[in-house]
Amino acid sequence: xxxxxxxxxxxxxxxxxxxxxxxxxxxxxxxxxxxxxxxxxxxxxxxxxxxxxxxxxxxxxxxxxxxxxxxxxxxxxxxxxxxxxxxxxxxxxxxxxxxxxxxxxxxxxxxxxxxxxxxxxxxxxxxxxxxxxxxxxxxxxxxxxxxxxxxxxxxxxxxxxxxxxxxxxxxxxxxxxxxxxxxxxxxxxxxxxxxxxxxxxxxxxxxxxxxxxxxxxxxxxxxxxxxxxxxxxxxxxxxxxxxxxxxxxxxxxxxxxxxxxxxxxxxxxxxxxxxxxxxxxxxxxxxxxxxxxxxxxxxxxxxxxxxxxxxxxxxxxxxxxxxxxxxxxxxxxxxxxxxxxxxxxxxxxxxxxxxxxxxxxxxxxxxxxxxxxxxxxxxxxxxxxxxxxxxxxxxxxxxxxxxxxxxxxxxxxxxxxxxxxxxxxxxxxxxxxxxxxxxxxxxxxxxxxxxxxxxxxxxxxxxxxxxxxxxxxxxxxxxxxxxxxxxxxxxxxxxxxxxxxxxxxxxxxxxxxxxxxxxxxxxxxxxxxxxxxxxxxxxxxxxxxxxxxxxxxxxxxxxxxxxxxxxxxxxxxxxxxxxxxxxxxxxxxxxxxxxxxxxxxxxxxxxx
Amino acid sequence: xxxxxxxxxxxxxxxxxxxxxxxxxxxxxxxxxxxxxxxxxxxxxxxxxxxxxxxxxxxxxxxxxxxxxxxxxxxxxxxxxxxxxxxxxxxxxxxxxxxxxxxxxxxxxxxxxxxxxxxxxxxxxxxxxxxxxxxxxxxxxxxxxxxxxxxxxxxxxxxxxxxxxxxxxxxxxxxxxxxxxxxxxxxxxxxxxxxxxxxxxxxxxxxxxxxxxxxxxxxxxxxxxxx
Numbered sequence: 075x076x077x078x079x080x081x082x083x084x085x086x087x088x089x090x091x092x093x094x095x096x097x098x099x100x101x102x103x104x105x106x107x108x109x110x111x112x113x114x115x116x117x118x119x120x121x122x123x124x125x126x127x128x129x130x131x132x133x134x135x136x137x138x139x140x141x142x143x144x145x146x147x148x149x150x151x152x153x154x155x156x157x158x159x160x161x162x163x164x165x166x167x168x169x170x171x172x173x174x175x176x177x178x179x180x181x182x183x184x185x186x187x188x189x190x191x192x193x194x195x196x197x198x199x200x201x202x203x204x205x206x207x208x209x210x211x212x213x214x215x216x217x218x219x220x221x222x223x224x225x226x227x228x229x230x231x232x233x234x235x236x237x238x239x240x241x242x243x244x245x246x247x248x249x250x251x252x253x254x255x256x257x258x259x260x261x262x263x264x265x266x267x268x269x270x271x272x273x274x275x276x277x278x279x280x281x282x283x284x285x286x287x288x289x290x291x292x293x294x295x296x297x298x299x300x301x302x303x304x305x306x307x308x309x310x311x312x313x314x315x316x317x318x319x320x321x322x323x324x325x326x327x328x329x330x331x332x333x334x335x336x337x338x339x340x341x342x343x344x345x346x347x348x349x350x351x352x353x354x355x356x357x358x359x360x361x362x363x364x365x366x367x368x369x370x371x372x373x374x375x376x377x378x379x380x381x382x383x384x385x386x387x388x389x390x391x392x393x394x395x396x397x398x399x400x401x402x403x404x405x406x407x408x409x410x411x412x413x414x415x416x417x418x419x420x421x422x423x424x425x426x427x428x429x430x431x432x433x434x435x436x437x438x439x440x441x442x443x444x445x446x447x448x449x450x451x452x453x454x455x456x457x458x459x460x461x462x463x464x465x466x467x468x469x470x471x472x473x474x475x476x477x478x479x480x481x482x483x484x485x486x487x488x489x490x491x492x493x494x495x496x497x498x499x500x501x502x503x504x505x506x507x508x509x510x511x512x513x514x515x516x517x518x519x520x521x522x523x524x525x526x527x528x529x530x531x532x533x534x535x536x537x538x539x540x541x542x543x544x545x546x547x548x549x550x551x552x553x554x555x556x557x558x559x560x561x562x563x564x565x566x567x568x569x570x571x572x573x574x575x576x577x578x579x580x581x582x583x584x585x586x587x588x589x590x591x592x593x594x595x596x597x598x599x600x601x602x603x604x605x606x607x608x609x610x611x612x613x614x615x616x617x618x619x620x621x622x623x624x625x626x627x628x629x630x631x632x633x634x635x636x637x638x639x640x641x642x643x644x645x646x647x648x649x650x651x652x653x654x655x656x657x658x659x660x661x662x663x664x665x666x667x668x669x670x671x672x673x674x675x676x677x678x679x680x681x682x
Numbered sequence: 683x684x685x686x687x688x689x690x691x692x693x694x695x696x697x698x699x700x701x702x703x704x705x706x707x708x709x710x711x712x713x714x715x716x717x718x719x720x721x722x723x724x725x726x727x728x729x730x731x732x733x734x735x736x737x738x739x740x741x742x743x744x745x746x747x748x749x750x751x752x753x754x755x756x757x758x759x760x761x762x763x764x765x766x767x768x769x770x771x772x773x774x775x776x777x778x779x780x781x782x783x784x785x786x787x788x789x790x791x792x793x794x795x796x797x798x799x800x801x802x803x804x805x806x807x808x809x810x811x812x813x814x815x816x817x818x819x820x821x822x823x824x825x826x827x828x829x830x831x832x833x834x835x836x837x838x839x840x841x842x843x844x845x846x847x848x849x850x851x852x853x854x855x856x857x858x859x860x861x862x863x864x865x866x867x868x869x870x871x872x873x874x875x876x877x878x879x880x881x882x883x884x885x886x887x888x889x890x891x892x893x894x895x896x897x898x899x900x901x902x903x904x905x906x907x908x909x
Contacts, residue, residue: 500778501753504802505703511805512709519716519807535805542802546779556781559754564783567907576836615838 108152111168115148118175127191128181131245132336139340140178143347147171147198150347154354162212163354166201167347173198174343181244185254192238192255193231200227205350206286206308210300210357222282229278233271240264275316283309294390294440300357307349311342357449378408380460384437384453392422394438397461405436427454427461435461478658482591482681485656489594492553499549504542511538554597561585562593566600566618575608575633576615583622589681595653596620596629596677599661602646602653603631603673611635611671622679626659629675637669650675657681695719695818698738700731700757701746701776710744710804717811726750728760735764735771742818746801747777747784758784765791774817776801780828782907786900789822794896797823797859822859822896824903829857832906844886852879857902861895 119141122129129140148171154164177195182188203226207219214220239257286305290298318335385393396413399406407413416438418424425437435457518531549555550568557565563585570577587593600618607613613635621628641647647663650673654661659677697719701707704726711721723734727750735743743764747757761773772795775788785798797817803825804810813823833842833854845853848869855865862876869876884891889905892898 497753501703501748504778505706508802508805509703509705509709511802512706512713515805515807516709516712516716519713539802539805542805546800546802550779555779556783560781560783564781567782571831571835573836576838578838 108156111148111152115145115171115175118172119145122175122178125179125182126246126248127179128245129178131247136336136340139337139344141175143340143343144171144175144178146344147174147347150351154351158354158357161210161354161357163205163210163350166205167350170198170201170205171347173201180238181246181249181253183246183249188244189238189255192234196227196231196234199230199234202308202311202346203227203230206304207282209304209350209353218285222278222285225274226278226282229271229274233275236267236271279309279312279316282312294388300353302353303349303356304353307345311346314338314342380457381408384456388439388449388453390440392438392440395457396436396438398432398434425450425454427458434458481652481656485595485653486591489553489591493558496549496553496555496558499545499552500555504545504549507538507542507545511535511542514538553594557593557597558590561587562596562620565593565597566620569597569601569604570618573604573608573616575604575613577604578615578617580617580619582620588627588679589657591657592627592677592679592681595657595659595681596627596675599650599653599673599675600629600631602650606639606646606673607631607633607635607671610639611637611669613670625679627677627679629677630672631674632672633670635669635671636667637665637671638667639663639665639671695742695815696738696740697721697814698723698725698731698734698740698743700725700728700734700743700749700760702726702749703746706746706801706804713804713807713810714744714814717807717814719814728756731760732763735768739768740771742772742774742795742814744774744776744814747775755784758787761788761796762791765793765796769793772796772817772820774799774814774823776804778802780825780831782828782832782903785824785828785903786907789824789896789900789903791896793820794822794894795820796896797821798828799823799825800827803827816859816864820895821861821864822899824858824899826854826858829854829903829906832857832903835906841887845883849879849883849886852876853883853902856880856883857899857906859895859899 122144123137123141124130129137132140147167151164151167151169151171154161154167156164158164173194177191177198179187179191180195182191200223203223204214207223208214214223238253238255240259241253242256243251244253245251286301286309290301290305293301318338381393381395384395385391394413395408396405396415397408398404402412404412405415415436416422416424423439425439426433427435427437437453437457439453514531514535518528518535521528521531554565554568556568563581566579566581570579588596604616604618607616611633613633616631616633619628619630619632621630639647641651641663647661651661654675654677657677658681659675662674662676663671664674665671695718697714699707699711699714699721701710701724707724707726711724714721722738722740725731725734731743731745734740743761745757745761747755749756757775757777761775764771764773773788774797775784776799777784778801780798780800788796788798795817797813799810799813803813817823833850842850842853851869852865855868860868862880863873865879866873866876881891883889887905889901892901
C-alpha cells in the first residue's frame with residue numbers, strides 16, 4: 075500500500091532539505107556523532123572567543139552571549155536531529171550554529187577569514203529564512219515562499235557585504251585597525267544604497283509577517299501550535315534586527331556603539347533556536363498522538379470509530395474516511411453509503427491509500443495536515459492498519475463460516491449416506507434374503523420331514539435367519555431407523571436397552587423432534603460415549619441425561635468408572651467433538667484419573 | 683389370489699397381504715396358502731390395502747410397516763384405520779426392525795386382534811402361522827425379540843429381580859401377548875397356576891390387572907420400556 079497525497083506528494087522536498095534528510099539518515103553512531111558535532115562547535119566557539127576579532131573587542135557579557143547563541147543553535151539542532159530524524163530542521167539548525175560561530179570571526183586576519191565570516195553570516199541568516207518559511211515540512215509550498223527566501227538570502231548577502239566594504243575600520247584588538255575590505259566608495263552612492271537596503275529590509279520583514287500570519291490563520295489548531303513558536307521567534311528577531319540596525323545605521327553587534335542594542339539582538343537570536351526546537355517537538359507530539367490513537371483504537375476499529383477518532387486526534391471535525399468496497403465496486407463512506415471522491419481544493423485535501431496499486435481508502439481532510447508529511451504518513455498508517463485489520467477479520471470470519479458450512483455439509487452428507495444404506499439394507503437386501511428363505515420354506519413344506527433334503531433346507535433357512543438378524547443389527551448400527559422415525563428419545567432408549575452396562579436414562583423436557591442433524595449428532599455422541607464407557611472405564615453404571623435448556627440441548631453421559639479418558643487414544647473423543655462442533659455445539663469432557671468420566675455435549679436446538 | 687379349497691369357506695381364514703416387496707409378498711402368500719388360509723388379495727401399498735380390506739373384509743390383514751411412498755409408517759397408519767373402520771378385520775404388522783413405540787401405537791387400538799412381528803420371523807413358518815392364527819382369533823402378539831430386548835435391559839436396581847425365574851418366563855410370554863391358556867400350554871402348567879403367577883407378577887411390579895388381553899400386553903410393555 076502506498077501513500078499518494080494530493081495536491082502535493084509528501085516526499086517532494088526541496089533539494090536543500092533532501093540533502094539535510096540524507097545527512098540525517100547516514101548511519102550515525104549516535105552519541106559519538108553528537109559529541110563530534112559539539113566538539114567542532116566548541117573549537118569554533120573557542121576560536122571565535124580567543125582569536126583577535128571584532129567580537130574580542132566587545133565587553134565580556136556580549137562575547138559570552140554571542141558564543142552562547144551559536145552553541146545554543148548547535149545544541150537545539152542536535153536535539154532536533156535526534157528527536158525528529160526525518161525532519162531536515164535539526165540538521166539545518168546545526169549548520170546555522172556552525173555558520174553563526176564562523177560569522178563571529180569577522181575582522182580576523184588573514185582577511186580571507188574575515189570575508190568568510192561575513193559570508194557565513196549571510197549563510198545562517200538565509201537558512202533561518204528557509205527554515206521559517208518551510209516549517210515544519212522542509213518544503214517551500216508556494217512561489218511566494220520561494221521568492222521571500224531567495225530575497226532574504228540575497229538581502230543578507232548584499233547587506234552584510236555592504237556593511238563590510240563601507241566600514242573603514244575593524245575592532246579586532248592587536249590588529250591593524252584598517253578594514254582590509256574597505257572600499258572607498260563615493261559617499262553619495264553609499265548614502266543612496268543605504269536607504270534602499272533599509273526599504274528592502276522593511277519590505278521583507280513586514281511582507282513576510284503578513285504572509286506568515288495569513289498562513290497561520292489558515293492552519294488547523296494543532297498546526298498553529300507547531301507554527302507559533304517558530305513564527306514568533308523568527309519574526310521578532312527579524313524585526314529587531316532590521317529595525318534596530320537599519321534605523322541606527324549600525325553594522326553588527328560587535329561594532330554596535332550601544333551595548334543595549336547588542337544585548338537586545340543577542341536575546342532575539344537566542345530565541346530562534348529555542349522557538350524552532352519547540353515547534354519541532356510540538357510537531358512530533360502531534361504525530362505521537364496519532365500513534366497513540368492507533369494503539370487506543372485497539373482491536374476492530376470499525377470505519378465509523380476510526381473516522382471519529384482521527385477527526386478528534388487531528389482536530390479536524392470534517393475529516394472523512396472513504397473506503398473501497400470490492401463487493402459493490404464503489405467507494406463507500408463510513409455509514410456504508412456510496413460516496414463520491416471529492417476534488418481536492420485549497421482547503422480540502424485528498425490522500426489516497428493504495429493496496430497493490432489499487433485505491434483501498436481515501437482520506438478527505440483539512441489540507442493543513444499536509445503541512446506535516448510525517449503526520450500524513452502516520453495517519454495513513456493508522457487507517458491502513460485499521461482497514462487491513464478489518465479486512466483480515468472479515469476474510470477470516472468468512473473463511474471460518476465457509477469451513478463450518480462445508481463441515482456441516484460433509485456431516486449431513488455422511489448422515490444421508492448412512493440413512494440410505496440403512497434403507498437399502500432394510501428394503502433391498504433383507505427383503506431378497508427373506509424372499510429366498512420363504513421360497514425355501516415353501517419347497518420344504520412339500521418334502522417329507524426326515525429326508526436329507528428337508529434337513530438341508532432347514533439348515534439353510536436357519537443360516538438365512540441368522541444372516542437376516544445380523545443384517546438388521548448392522549443396519550441398526552449404521553443409522554438406527556428409530557432415530558429417523560421416532561427421534562432422539564426412543565433412539566437413546568434403544569441404545570440404553572442394548573447396552574451391556576446398566577444405563578439410567580433421564581430425558582427431561584418436552585420430547586419434541588429436533589433438527590435431523592442435531593438428533594444424529596447427539597445420538598452418535600451418546601453412542602460413542604457409551605462405547606467408551608464399556609471399553610475403557612470398567613464402569614458398572616452409566617447415567618445418560620438429555621436436558622433441553624432454552625435454545626440448547628445438553629447431553630450428559632456419566633459413568634462410575636476409573637476415568638483418565640484422554641483425547642487421541644482411539645477413544646473417539648475427537649470424533650465426538652467434531653460431531654458437536656459440526657452442528658454449532660461444543661463438547662466438554664471431565665475425566666480425572668480415578669474417575670468418574672462425564673462427557674457433555676451442548677448443542678443449539680436448531681443446529682447449524 | 684388363491685381359489686378356495688373345498689367347502690366350509692366360512693371357517694377358512696381369509697387374508698389380505700400388503701407389502702411392496704413382491705418376492706416377500708409372494709413367499710408369505712404361499713406359506714399362508716400352504717397352511718390352508720385363503721389369501722384373497724395382495725396389495726403393494728396402503729391405498730390398495732384399504733381398498734382390498736373394504737372389499738373382502740378378511741379375517742386378517744398382514745401388513746408391511748414400510749411401504750411407498752415414504753417407506754416409514756404407512757403400514758402402521760393403515761393398520762389403525764383398519765382397526766377403526768373394520769373392527770372385524772385383525773391386523774398383523776410386519777417390520778424390518780422393531781420399535782417399542784410402534785408396538786405401543788398398534789396396541790393402542792380399541793380392541794385386540796393386532797400383532798407386531800419382525801418380518802424375518804416369517805421364515806420360521808410354524809411360529810409365524812401360529813401367530814397369524816392367534817391374531818386372527820382376536821389375540822395380541824408382540825415379537826419375542828422385542829420382548830427379549832426389553833426384558834434383557836440391564837438395571838442396577840431391577841424390580842424384575844424380585845421375580846422368580848418362573849415368573850420371569852411368564853412375564854415374557856405375557857409381553858408377547860400370550861393368553862393365560864397359551865402360557866399354560868407353553869409351560870406345561872394349568873391355566874389356574876398361570877393365573878396365580880400373573881397375579882403375583884402384576885402385584886410385584888405394581889401393574890393394575892386388566893381383563894383385555896391386548897391392554898395387558900400394552901401395560902406390560904409400557905412397564906418394561908419405562909423402567
